[in-house]
Amino acid sequence: MSYFIPILLGTSREGRFSEKAATYIEKLLRARGVETQLVDPRAMESEISHEKIEADDWCGTMEKADALIIVTPEYNHGYPGVLKDILDSAEEECFRKPVAICGCSSGGLGGARVVEQLRQVMIELRMPPIREAVYFSDHKNLWNEDGSIKDPGYENRVNKMLDELLWYTQILKQGRETLPFPA
Numbered sequence: 001m002s003y004f005i006p007i008l009l010g011t012s013r014e015g016r017f018s019e020k021a022a023t024y025i026e027k028l029l030r031a032r033g034v035e036t037q038l039v040d041p042r043a044m045e046s047e048i049s050h051e052k053i054e055a056d057d058w059c060g061t062m063e064k065a066d067a068l069i070i071v072t073p074e075y076n077h078g079y080p081g082v083l084k085d086i087l088d089s090a091e092e093e094c095f096r097k098p099v100a101i102c103g104c105s106s107g108g109l110g111g112a113r114v115v116e117q118l119r120q121v122m123i124e125l126r127m128p129p130i131r132e133a134v135y136f137s138d139h140k141n142l143w144n145e146d147g148s149i150k151d152p153g154y155e156n157r158v159n160k161m162l163d164e165l166l167w168y169t170q171i172l173k174q175g176r177e178t179l180p181f182p183a
């Protein structure tokens with residue numbers, strides 16, 4: 001079965017490091033034959049709160065998606081506002097599609113707090129958050145010039161997360177296609 005799983009970046013910040021983590025995950029996802037695309041808040045943020053046109057792009061992406069991966073930094077122990085804006089712009093398109101959340105930070109916790117907070121948000125969007133996550137800590141020092149990662153241990157962590165996400169992706173896709181959801 002083929003799947004489409006977009007990767008949503010959490011920030012539009014100039015010089016963001018979390019984009020490197022998202023690109024790293026993108027490569028490992030593609031290596032499994034999964035169709036994906038990076039969804040960049042920079043293309044959306046100026047109008048997302050007020051203009052339905054830009055939000056429609058996100059809705060259209062989620063309409064096609066079978067699951068979602070979010071890669072976000074932690075800002076003041078929470079999620080970036082632009083990320084919440086985007087998440088708030090779609091509804092039914094997201095329902096009953098699983099989500100994996102990865103955190104990034106320059107400190108040692110790898111965005112653990114933002115991952116926990118976002119899980120609560122995703123439940124309200126009816127996107128079951130999976131347990132496995134990847135926490136990119138000290139991420140300013142984690143990347144080589146060419147975008148490759150310095151710590152090879154991350155590959156195993158990402159693949160473990162993808163294993164779990166793809167399991168839920170398959171099960172929930174079958175469920176959406178075959179089972180009526182309780183009213």
Ligand SMILES: Cc1cc2nc3c(=O)[nH]c(=O)nc-3n(C[C@H](O)[C@H](O)[C@H](O)COP(=O)(O)O)c2cc1C
Binds near residue numbers: 013078140
């Ligand atoms: C507004 C702001 C708030 C931050 N708050 C936190 C925080 O709460 N916890 C943390 O570990 N790092 C925090 N940092 C440091 C970030 O982990 C670091 O800047 C990281 O590179 C952010 O990811 P980005 O480069 O993708 O924006 C903060 C950075 C910014 C710009």
